[in-house]
Every structure is written in C-alpha cells, then in structure tokens.
Amino acid sequence: MSSLTWPGDHRAGALMSDGALLDAMTHAEDRWLYVLTEHGVAPSYRSLRNLLSEDDIAVIATQAESGGNPVIPLVDILRARLRAAGDEDAARWVHRGLTSQDIMDTALMLTARDAVTSTRSELTVQIRRVSSLADHYRHAPMAARTLTRAAVPTTFGLKAATWLHGLVDAAEVLAALTFPVQMGGAAGTLSGVVELAGQARARGCRADFPVSLGLQPAAPWHTHRTAVTRLADAVTCASDAWGRIANDVLALGRSEIGELSEGTGGASSTMPHKANPTLSVLIRRAALSAPPLAATLHTAAAEQVDERADGAWHVEWQTLQTLLRRTVVAARQSTALLSGLRVDTAAMSARLVQVDDEVHSEQRSLAALAGHEPAETYLGLVDDLIDEAITRAQPYSEEPS
Known part of the structure; x- marks a missing residue:
C-alpha cells in the first residue's frame, strides 16, 4: 500500500490493510467452523482460507453498506463459494452461533497484534541504538535548554538517556x-452457541476458539472497549516517545544551532542547497496525529450503549486501522532516524562556551549560598542518571542468544 497524503505509508506494507483485515476475518470464520466440527456440532469442516481473492475486497466493501459492516457480505460469499464447491454442510454452518461483531473485533485484534509485534521489534532496535548513544556521548558537553533558553550544562549522553526512558516506557x-x-x-x-451445541459443548467451543487463533480468552466485550482503548494508549505512548526525539532533532538541527542532523536529509523542490530533516518532520506529524485518534476511540468507548452499540462501535474500525498503520510507519522511520543520526560535539561545545555566563549563573548563586567557590564542573549526577537509563534498558538491549 501507499498513500499520497501520508508519505512513508509504504513502510507499513500490508499491516492493518484492508487485505490483512479480510484475511483475518476469514481466518476467524475458518477457526470457528473448525471448532464447531471438532466438538461434533457442525457435520463438516472445510478450510475457508483459499476461497477469497483480492478482487473480493472491493465487492465486500461496497456491499458492507447495506448491513453496516463487512462481515455480512463476507459470510454470504463464503457460503456461496462452499456451495459452488459442493460442500453444502460447511456452507450451512459457517458463522453459526456468532455475530458480526465477534468476527470484526477478533479480526481487528489479530491484525493489531501483528502491527504491535512489528512496532515492538523496531523499539528493540531503537533502544539498543540509543543506549549506545547515551554511553558513547556521556561526556560530550552541551547546553541544556529550558523554555527554549540555555539553562545549565549537560551532556548529550544524558539527553539520549532521557530519550531512552521514553522508548523503554513504550516498550x-x-x-x-x-x-x-x-x-x-x-x-x-x-x-446461539448453547442452542446449537448444548451447554457442555458450548463451553468447549468457547475455550478452544481463542486457542485456535492464538488470542487470549475473554468475556464478551461488545460494549466494554478496554481492549481497544488500551491498545490506542499504548501506541500513542510510543508515538509520544518518537515525537520527543524528532522535536529535539528538529530544534537542535536548525541552521543556527547545528548540533544534530539526520544522516540523509530530504530534498527541497526549489532550494538545492537544503537537506531537510524529513524523517523528523514525518515522525513529528505522526506524534501530533496519534492523540486525536486515540481520543476518538475513548469517545467511542464512552458512547457504548445497550449490549451492542449503534455507531460507537463502527467508528473504531478505520480509526484503529489508521492509528496502528501510522504507528508502524513512525516506528520504522524512527529507527531510520536514529540509525543515521549525526551528533556534532564540536558545535555543542562551542555553543556551551557562547552561553557560559547563562549556564553557570545558578551554580554561582548556589556556591555563594553554600559558602564555597564554584566546582570545576556543574554536571551533577549525570553519569549516575545515564547508568540508570542504560541499566533499565538492558533487557531490551541484549542480543538474543
């Protein structure tokens, strides 16, 4: 996939795409038919996984309007294909005992799991990289800035350690x-399942369905949407961490500062001399867009009603799809940014000298209060703080054996 309005969308590949969702819905229907057969409820199992093609996506998307969701036309097509293949028994039992929301929510969890797995992999690479930066530059002095102004001396290693905490939080x-x-x-x-199977076999079907999908068993959560909002909050936490790094690269990469830069800058359409911090811009874009999408999912959770919701459930699908796809894109862009990040320690040192009076004013006043001359350095417990961050990141930083 790709998008003209979301540069970098191709980095997510098929994750959270319509094709991935359709495949997950079909997989859920397939596993349910299998479970019904295994427990002696349905008379015949036939794999559903090869009954559809990419051409069916547009048909299902169009027909979804009449019933309000894509599961209804999916089930119709699966039954028709089974009948065309001469398997009337399997056709009659597809989807029996479930409802559209069962399949749609289950499919979204399957596709979301894939997106999160990819994101966690990127975070592991990033944590290793930033741990290395924190250690390597622990003694590289620079000016710390608060409210955009020079404040006190720090080191780039400590700045990287701060990034590291955000990445580990997200992980x-x-x-x-x-x-x-x-x-x-x-x-x-x-x-419905009890009517078809009786209580004992219904319990067996209920126990085996999540196992067959590799998902966690759960009470029905049709109008209890914590699974969705927790997911949204978690990926937004990751986007926050990447946005914070991108903002530093943008701020410290300004022409008049030049302390950080991207390994390969983006081009300008009119100014050939420019190497724009394109990755940082795109990562910041994702960080700005994630919280409103998460807020939409929280609003939908608060608007749930009765035992199945009217509209509050429906608004989740594309919102979650967009949020997770953008998360994967931002994750991969952040890995690229950190892998190629350039640190100009000479520029950092030079700027620190320029603002020497500002960054040591606090030290002088505190030394006077304590009744002694200012110490040679004013870096506090920088080494301790860097070590703490690196230690915290250690479980993610170790190469697998």
Missing part, C-alpha cells in the same frame, strides 16, 4: 498488551 506498555478474542453471539449471552 513496557506494548509488552503488557493482551489481544482478547471476541465471542458473545447476538447480545453477549452465547445463547
């Missing part, structure tokens, strides 16, 4: 996510 939040199956039937009572 921890993403690692804690669960991806629950959705299985509740028409109104979250599982009455």
Whole structure:
C-alpha cells in the first residue's frame, strides 16, 4: 500500500490493510467452523482460507453498506463459494452461533497484534541504538535548554538517556498488551452457541476458539472497549516517545544551532542547497496525529450503549486501522532516524562556551549560598542518571542468544 497524503505509508506494507483485515476475518470464520466440527456440532469442516481473492475486497466493501459492516457480505460469499464447491454442510454452518461483531473485533485484534509485534521489534532496535548513544556521548558537553533558553550544562549522553526512558516506557506498555478474542453471539449471552451445541459443548467451543487463533480468552466485550482503548494508549505512548526525539532533532538541527542532523536529509523542490530533516518532520506529524485518534476511540468507548452499540462501535474500525498503520510507519522511520543520526560535539561545545555566563549563573548563586567557590564542573549526577537509563534498558538491549 501507499498513500499520497501520508508519505512513508509504504513502510507499513500490508499491516492493518484492508487485505490483512479480510484475511483475518476469514481466518476467524475458518477457526470457528473448525471448532464447531471438532466438538461434533457442525457435520463438516472445510478450510475457508483459499476461497477469497483480492478482487473480493472491493465487492465486500461496497456491499458492507447495506448491513453496516463487512462481515455480512463476507459470510454470504463464503457460503456461496462452499456451495459452488459442493460442500453444502460447511456452507450451512459457517458463522453459526456468532455475530458480526465477534468476527470484526477478533479480526481487528489479530491484525493489531501483528502491527504491535512489528512496532515492538523496531523499539528493540531503537533502544539498543540509543543506549549506545547515551554511553558513547556521556561526556560530550552541551547546553541544556529550558523554555527554549540555555539553562545549565549537560551532556548529550544524558539527553539520549532521557530519550531512552521514553522508548523503554513504550516498550513496557506494548509488552503488557493482551489481544482478547471476541465471542458473545447476538447480545453477549452465547445463547446461539448453547442452542446449537448444548451447554457442555458450548463451553468447549468457547475455550478452544481463542486457542485456535492464538488470542487470549475473554468475556464478551461488545460494549466494554478496554481492549481497544488500551491498545490506542499504548501506541500513542510510543508515538509520544518518537515525537520527543524528532522535536529535539528538529530544534537542535536548525541552521543556527547545528548540533544534530539526520544522516540523509530530504530534498527541497526549489532550494538545492537544503537537506531537510524529513524523517523528523514525518515522525513529528505522526506524534501530533496519534492523540486525536486515540481520543476518538475513548469517545467511542464512552458512547457504548445497550449490549451492542449503534455507531460507537463502527467508528473504531478505520480509526484503529489508521492509528496502528501510522504507528508502524513512525516506528520504522524512527529507527531510520536514529540509525543515521549525526551528533556534532564540536558545535555543542562551542555553543556551551557562547552561553557560559547563562549556564553557570545558578551554580554561582548556589556556591555563594553554600559558602564555597564554584566546582570545576556543574554536571551533577549525570553519569549516575545515564547508568540508570542504560541499566533499565538492558533487557531490551541484549542480543538474543
């Protein structure tokens, strides 16, 4: 996939695409038919995975309007294809006992899991890189800035350590996510499955369905949307961390500062001398767009009603698809940015000399209060703070054995 309005979209490949979602919906229907057959409820199982093609996406998308979701035309097509193949038994039992939301939510969890897995992989690479930066530049002096002004001396190693904490925060939040199956039937009572199978076999089907998909078992969450909002919050945390790094690269890469720069700058359409910080700009764009998308998902969660919601559920699909796809793009762009990042320690040192009076004013006043001459350096516990960040990142920084 690619998008003219979201440069870099191709970096996400098929993740969270319509094709991936259709494949996940079909996979969920396939595993449910398999479970029904295994428990002696349905008389015949036939794999559904090769019954569709990319050409079906446009047909299903168009027909989805009549019922309000793409599962309804998907089921119709699957049944028709099974009948055309002479498998009437399998056709009759496809989707029985479930509702559209069961398949749609389950498919979104399957595709979201893939997107999160990719994002976590990128974060691991980034944590290793930034740990190295923090250690390598622990003694590279520069001016710390607060409210855009020079404040006190610091080192680039400590700045990188601050980035590192944000990346580890994101890695921890993403690692804690669960991806629950959705299985509740028409109104979250599982009455359809019990009617088909009886209580004992219905319990067996319910237990085996998430296992067959590699998802977590869960109570029906048709109008309890924590799984979605936690996911949105977690990926927004990652975008926040990348945005913070991109902002530093943009600010410190200004022509009049020149302390950081991208390895390969982007081109300008009119000024051949420019090497624009394109990756940083695009990462910042993603960081600015993520919170509103997450807010939409929280609004949808707050607007749930009855046992199945009218519109609040429907608004989640493309919002989540967009948020996760953009997250993967930003993750891969951030890896590229950090891999090629250039640090100009000479420019940092020169700027620190220029603002020497400003950055040591606090030191002089505190030394006077304490009744002694200012120390030779004013870097506090920078080494300790860097070591703490690197130690915290260690589980993510170690190469797999």
